[in-house]
Amino acid sequence: MDNSLAPEFQFIHQYIKKLAGKGALGLTDDAALLSVEPEYELVLTADAMVENVHFFANDPVDLIAQKLLRCNLSDLAGMGAKPIGYLLTVSLPKHCFNRTWFEQFTNGLQKDQEQFHISLLGGDTTSNPSHMFFSLTAIGKVLKNKALRRNNAQAGDGIWVSGTIGDSALGLLALKNEIEDNDGFLTHRYHLPQPRLELNLTDIASAGMDISDGLVQDLRHLARESKVGAIIYTDLIPLSKPAQKLGHQYLETCLTGGDDYELLLTIPAHNETLAIQQSKKANIPLTKIGYCTEHKDSIQFIDHQKRIMQFQHTGWSHI
Structure with a gap:
């Protein structure tokens, strides 16, 4: 020195x-x-x-x-x-x-x-x-003019997510000793996000963003900017095996906890095959969980009993 x-x-x-x-x-x-x-x-x-x-x-x-x-x-x-x-x-x-x-x-x-x-x-x-x-x-x-924005989703577009949702939020609970994480999978997901840079869908998706504040909150951000509504079927939301093992009582944590750093995308029906092909090429799972509607400001999460979920809080707050 x-x-x-x-x-x-x-x-x-x-x-x-x-x-x-x-x-x-x-x-x-x-x-x-x-x-x-x-x-x-x-x-x-x-x-x-x-x-x-x-x-x-x-x-x-x-x-x-x-x-x-x-x-x-x-x-x-x-x-x-x-x-x-x-x-x-x-x-x-x-x-x-x-x-x-x-x-x-x-x-x-x-x-x-x-x-x-x-x-x-x-x-x-x-x-x-x-x-x-x-x-x-x-x-x-x-x-130029290829960046994915939050403001171009259209009614009828499918709503897709990459990877699995909620692992990081559960990892935080594990670090607080509120749940068990015997193999360290959830804790690892909290400590080390996986940015999905290889899943480039700029010519395929109509809108997109990453999920950092929780799926519920970030979907609301995207829907608001695009002036659309959304219906999500929670049974379709991809959860990791450790998250599935914890059961439905932790579903709200998974949907609102944040720190997922997965992608939230809207994809027109005619581009779905291309999206799946790109997903396989990048070796990054991509799952359709719902669709956009014309009902502006109406965001519904339908649970496994076909009920509309109500959330105590919608996601991470920065202030």
Whole structure:
């Protein structure tokens, strides 16, 4: 380590510089330079994570870093974008500024950078007196006028989701010792989201987004922007085997708990075969769970007894 550098730049030089990619200028300047092909447009998204709100202080440091990055990558996936780079802000208590912590944190990021073909462009590091705080801005690209939006669903379109729903919310309960998670599957899903970047349906789906605040709440967001209603059959919602084993008493948790980071898509009937083909090609399950209706503001979840479900709360609140 170059002892002539101020402490902040010592940490950047020793731990963070290895994450820098093209455009970051070796993290020697205050800003990055980014070029994109003329046929593309940029997609930008930002998320913050706060200790004891989005993660626990004793969570593995590398998994905290990976979750931070993957939550943003999931937003890019929701618009059908390809990742390019990211900006990172780290604010930590003094005790975190040590070799072990930074090695674990940057190793987690480096592992995901290699998997998702993305690199660091820049950011900031600072201390605070109380808790860990992170903010990450991910940058992606998508062909012009091809980005999936929330506002183009049409009545009659099928409503589809990727993967399984509710595992992360159940994983949080397991970490709180409220349910058992003997094989660690649910806890793993909480710690390590799987952004569905390979399931690109920009020419197939009419609308889309990722599910971060809970299926119920995010469906309402999409339906509101598209000015449609929706009917969902809960028996069709894909649940993992551990979630199924817990029974119907945890269904509301699965539908409203959030942190799924799966895709919510509306697909016209004539494109369903193409969607299934793309699902198989990407090896990411895609399940039809209902359809859009003309009844604006009417969102109904029909349970296994053909009753309309009522929810105590609809999803995650950011404030």
